Amino acid sequence: MNPYEDMRIFCQVMDSGSFTAAAEQLGLSKQFVSRRLMQLEQRLGVRLLNRSTRRLDVTPLGQTYYESALRLLSEVEHMEQGIAGQTSELRGIIRLSAPLSFAITHLGELLPEFLQINRLVTVEVDLSDRAVDLLSEGYDLALRIGVLEDSTLIARRLSRIARVYCASPAYLAERGTPLTPEALHSHDCLPYGHGRQVQWRFVVQGKAVLINVTGRMRVNNGELLKDAAIAGMGITYLPTFIVQGALQAGQLVPVLEDFCPEPLQLSAVYPQHRQGARPVQALIEFLRERLQLR
Numbered sequence: 001m002n003p004y005e006d007m008r009i010f011c012q013v014m015d016s017g018s019f020t021a022a023a024e025q026l027g028l029s030k031q032f033v034s035r036r037l038m039q040l041e042q043r044l045g046v047r048l049l050n051r052s053t054r055r056l057d058v059t060p061l062g063q064t065y066y067e068s069a070l071r072l073l074s075e076v077e078h079m080e081q082g083i084a085g086q087t088s089e090l091r092g093i094i095r096l097s098a099p100l101s102f103a104i105t106h107l108g109e110l111l112p113e114f115l116q117i118n119r120l121v122t123v124e125v126d127l128s129d130r131a132v133d134l135l136s137e138g139y140d141l142a143l144r145i146g147v148l149e150d151s152t153l154i155a156r157r158l159s160r161i162a163r164v165y166c167a168s169p170a171y172l173a174e175r176g177t178p179l180t181p182e183a184l185h186s187h188d189c190l191p192y193g194h195g196r197q198v199q200w201r202f203v204v205q206g207k208a209v210l211i212n213v214t215g216r217m218r219v220n221n222g223e224l225l226k227d228a229a230i231a232g233m234g235i236t237y238l239p240t241f242i243v244q245g246a247l248q249a250g251q252l253v254p255v256l257e258d259f260c261p262e263p264l265q266l267s268a269v270y271p272q273h274r275q276g277a278r279p280v281q282a283l284i285e286f287l288r289e290r291l292q293l294r
Helices: 003-016 019-026 030-044 060-085 100-117 169-175 181-186 222-230 240-248 278-290
Strands: 049-051 056-058 091-098 120-127 141-145 154-161 163-167 198-204 207-213 235-239 253-255 264-270
Touching (some): 056 060, 091 278, 100 120, 100 141, 100 222, 100 278, 120 278, 154 278, 163 240, 169 253, 181 198, 181 207
Antiparallel strands (some): 163 253, 198 207
16 A cells, blocks of 8 residues: 555556556556546545546545645655755756757757756657646646636746737738728738637727638648748748748738737646656746747
């Protein structure tokens, strides 16, 4: 019997949502994980999870146990790392998720610098523009751009990212330059993401205005949208770190600058149980110092 390990296994099952996913994260067999939780319930004399063929539902007592176990595990980890930190360097593995274009532009230099400073730390990076599920997919940290959804994750602001509406000189010469957001109704636009209806946000006389935009190409990657805009396919709306070079080279020209909304927020988000993880917190502080985006 190892109460600490039982707590860790139970919390992983809760975070992952299934025995199979938890077993994969822990490097154990599904049968072993299921058996340990059954023994935990027998020892406590209560049912923590209601099992069915399709899903697991936590009981009220199971939720109480989960919340308490998370706090205890976090305190133990924090205590151990604090003691270890007095006599040794940071060590451990950080599983990081980051947006593709942002990571290519900025993390290519920053992560090697961080690893050179912290030689016992390993970083596993997954580049994806989708919002990964940190808990079920086992990430320690994610970088996210924009408004964050309400969740149990902890968020730390890193910087601000400006965006710009822009198009190629050739497109504007042929179709004209829009002078108001409403003028976009007669233009081809290159929106980010998918969906039948895409809205761009503007600020008109201090008030937010949403404009429905359409176009022949929609992509969930900023680099492709930049290239399409350079090719004269329409007007796009992208972070400046993606289009800065094209703007400086004259391949793209800003439009509707007087109506641009506030910059987006770049945030680091992580699960509550990683709050005491020194490598994770060290990477967050490092990025906050280095990322002076405007």
